[in-house]
Amino acid sequence: MSPMRQVILMRRNFGSFGMLQQQRTKLHMTPQLQQAVKILQMAAPELRAFVNQQLEENPLLEQASDWSAEAGMGLGAGSGSVSSSISGSGVGGFRSGSDYDRLQHVAGQPETLEQHLLEQLNVDMDVDEAVKRIVRYMIGNLDASGYLNLDIGLIAGELEVEGELAERALRVLKRLEPAGIGARSLTECLRLQAERLQGRHPLLLPLIEGKGCLEDIAASRMHRLKRYLKASESDIHEAIAQLRTLQPRPGAAFQGGRPSYVVPDVIIRPAGEEGEFAVTLHEAVFPRLLINAEYERLALDANRTEETGSFLHAKRNAASFLIRCLEQRRTTLLRVTRTIAREQAAFFRSGPAQLRPMTLLDIADKLGLHESTISRAVSGKFALTPWGTYELAYFFPSGFNKGFDDAVSAESVKARLKELIRSEGDTPYSDQQLADVLADEGIPISRRTVAKYREAIGFASSIHRKR
Template sequence: MMLMRPGYGMFQQQSVKMRLTPQLRKAITILQLSTPELLEVVQQEMDENPVLEFAPVQERAAEFSTYRSTSKRDSDAPYDLLNHAASNEISLERHLKEQLMFMPKIPQTLRRIVVFMIGNLDANGYLRPSLSEISDALKVEGELAEQAISLLQSFEPTGVGARNLRECLLLQVQSLAESFPLVAVLIRHHLKDVAGYHVHKLSQRLQASPQEIQAAMDVIKGVNPRPGAAFHTEAVHYIMPEIVIEQSGERLAVHTHQASLPRLSMNGYYERIAREGRDTNEAARFLAGKIQSAMFFLRCLEQRRKTIFRVAQAIADEQSEFFWRGTAHLKPMTLKHIADKLGMHESTVSRATAGKYAQTPWGIFELKHFFPSGLPNQSGEAASSERVKSRLKEWVRSENPAKPYSDHKLAALLMQEGIQISRRTVAKYREELGISSSQRRKRI
């Protein structure tokens, strides 16, 4: 009997493998970048490569592309580009210190305690250290700490300096204490029942009518539980649409937004130096390498633009009802459907739509928005989740406040329209829309 023993050896074997070259990897990376990310890459490339420069205005205008769809509708809806975003550069700390500054008669010791408290507020405006901890840290009397927190809580926004949610709410409703005492009672002693919307339970316990309880709850609901959240110093994130899809007469016009990205070209002077002294001049050889790199980078940018443009064209064709009639007419669509239509790989379509935005007659949307999931209906087709959400909003808006629709009833209404959906899915969509349950929507 012959025994097989392991050993070492050299042999040849053919196999098929996909390998990404550095150039292909860079092209894929550029395609999947969002507009702000791409702007950073463009700036970095220009800093590293002296051959690259901004293209003349005439050259950039020549690259403007337009596409006309075959849909025929009558509409005239000009679009407004989002050119600016509001920025709040005043922090909560600065806002409170400015108020303290205009109180010259405050003793210096008390002022120091208030400044310390302001520095220990969290992002929502709550004071987290206890008064005893503040007194120990500053070596001051507890009575002074009490005076300091009373002073701080008199500042705007109302509710700032509170040590918990109950105190924050009470600070904001204290002006209603005489005319509407039930509000303060609910906050002090029944906040959990208010959160659970136990109207009848509170009505029996407090010997008040359900209407009075509900009115008091509505007041509490309108109070801001995070008074400091309106002040922030975070960077503003701009959305820059790369595609514009607009109604033009009886057709849809799709074009790239010129201002979304700067157009680049190569410096003619450096090209001439490289061409004339490539074989003898070291600087010329250096520039020749930079020119090759610049040409490849420009090809990647152009390929990215064309790919996103082609995908947007296909989206405009497939979702034309949305662009003419609104969100309720967005139909289910998959990445694979567009990929097959364009002869692309599904992953390419995914990269071309992620983080890219389009300006439409109904607002600015990420290209991913046009690929909603679908729910089966009786006609054999599918209704998009956006259409279902739109119908839910319409029904809730028109319902009887005394008898709001339950999730089960909303599911039944959708069933009547041929959309097969479960109560659980209705509840999920309702929560995504920020709509309260029927119990909380009920008005007595």
Template sequence: MYMRPGYGMFQQQAAKMRLTPQLRKAITILQLSTPELLEVVQQEMNDNPVLEFTGNEWEAYNASHTIHSAAVRRDHIYDPILHAASNEVSLERHLKEQLGFVKKLQPSIRNMIAFMIGNLDNNGYLAPSLNEISDVFKVDLAQAELALRILQGFEPVGVGARNLRECLLLQVQSLSECFPLVSLLIRNHLKDVADYRIHKMSAMLQVTAQEIQAAIDVIKGLNPRPGAAFHTETVPYIIPEVIIEKAGEQLVVLIHQAASPRLSLNGYYERMVKDSSDNNEATKYLFGKINSAMFFLKCLEQRRKTIFRVAQAIVEEQTDFFWKGTSHLKPMTLKRIADKLSVHESTVSRATSGKYAQTPWGIFELKHFFPSGLQMDLGDAASSEHVKARIKEWIHRENHAKPYSDQKLAELMMKEGIQISRRTVTKYREELGISSSLRRKRI
């Protein structure tokens, strides 16, 4: 029988996922970090009068929100962070205080020094040239040079330099004992020093490689950014979502109080809506706010339960890490935890991103417990953290006269059954902040 194509209307059932505003809000709350969550809670309480903190949660919230401390607890009233002396002395203030102690100085010179101080960058280097400064003050170049020399005599040593070479030379001149080779290398061979071309400089300057090595050691001890110590950024204290502690022979998972604020509905407004028989605008307004508040509380509780379940699953999978240390962290994927909890992989990703755990070995982001793995001969896998730990250990024990190359480290890994390439070793070594074998070599 021949069937001709045509048009028509048909009715059928199909399952489809739709992101409602409520579901979108629940997802958003789950993926918030603790500081972001506290801001959302504060905003929600400002917008919704029926929400209030339960018991003494308001004081706990204010303490954690104000200082962003990772150690706020009910049983610790004294907080050392609140009593720490803050370093509010800027580089400009520090230098101007020293300028005030310089007597018998011409007003034009003093004004020029103050101008130079105000034009130092965050590293303590002078931004404008002396020609530009002399033009601003309508003085000859010699007076500008005199003002600069006075400024360069202030603390910290090296401040007021116009480039790296001048900064290092100023510091060398202040050393009580320093052989001329150091200044010579800084003046004429700074690029070779950076590239660690010891034998090239040894042949060029007709000195031993040991003397070049000793001079480089002095240069490495100098400070290329003398003003940086006065430009400290505010330290963002981490509030851990989860606390994982050892309790005898068990590991206990706790949700941090500051990271999970307890809210409730205001009883006065609840009774007002319950007892009201009028269907006026005020009643409708309160009824809507109560429904909104109940959904927000449900989202917070769901977020807390999800993070708690994920943290528990991580502890079960990474037990060796929590008992023995960071080198025992094994490879793990988000999918493994998702399958274990019967949730979607994206849910685990949102529950671990930007969330931190306080462990016996320090504070780590929950994402830290999902390292990539390297194949081993026995069919098992070694985590990247384990490999990094082995690299650090081998380099710590190496012969400094003949340090291990990246290829040699890869071969040592192969002997332990870890399949790794030289390029991967290089990547891990650089992530650890360890120099290459050429720079680690001692003569």
């Protein structure tokens, strides 16, 4: 960064122009500094792609022989080492030994709804080929929920078949699993499932097909349901409980898509019995680069004034700078994470409910760095903790009573709300009552904030929580 730059100004003086030379202090970000900042901010997959590109473009760069992409399956036991892999039997655990088969932990390709239905059609359905052709067309036009939104007449015209044959094909489609596939509406979808249900409640079909009954259930209008069905409240509750076992979107189970994976950048785990936590880098996501010794010797011996020598020197300087940037990235991330572990020690001991409000500036002040540096260091980075894998940005929540011993984060408030709602019994708390309870516990919170948090953790309003 260059602090001083000479600036030549044109100044108008009594109708004439003149040249005035001044020195001003001005921050200037050099291309090298821009690259260092960019590398610090890169998430692990982006960094890996960037390093691969540099390895292709710079002949002086080479990857360390003790680091390989296969290390992505493992966890670094400490700086500069790669050890055992993540265990599937417990969060933060490790597994090693020759009995560990990595192929058992490779995700298979999920079966799609179309594949699932076509297999049934081709294997289990004893229908003629003309009908199967129409069913295949219908399967290809199902939406993500498993509904068929095309008009039968349009399908018949498109395939140039009789309408009766298209209707027959639709009946075949509706016989496939999962039940409800090929429905034209929510009511039809639920009815198709209810008709196959063993031990079906006598009120189940009337609830599904009755005019406005589904809306009354959603709004908890029990008085209208009792009047329409002429049944007791307990019977209606039993039928509603059975209704809720049905799937309004039968195709949703096949929407897994391509699985995504998160490889943690750092590992935070207990160290000793003092309640302290050790922070180590996951070496698999930190490419280790070296300068090729043979090319470096050629660069040192070459004449810089010649084209070859100039090229080798430029590439040597670029390689050296990249290695320094990667090392600086490692150091900064390690320092930031260690400070987070100290400041959020209650979280690592007891879980998310103990997360305290914290800002980027809090960490920046403790490390003597700029707030923007902390922001870049935590952006897109993940930590493996005893409670699961979390993005580092998760440890900077907003909250209440910040600066006091009883400070709590928004996540802590949500956890407390969840406890209150689950223990409320037959008389649900209103949002205002929940706010009053939290205020009595020293958490000043408005009713509107309670409503926002309640919706975020997946609970309906007090009216809809009533039985």
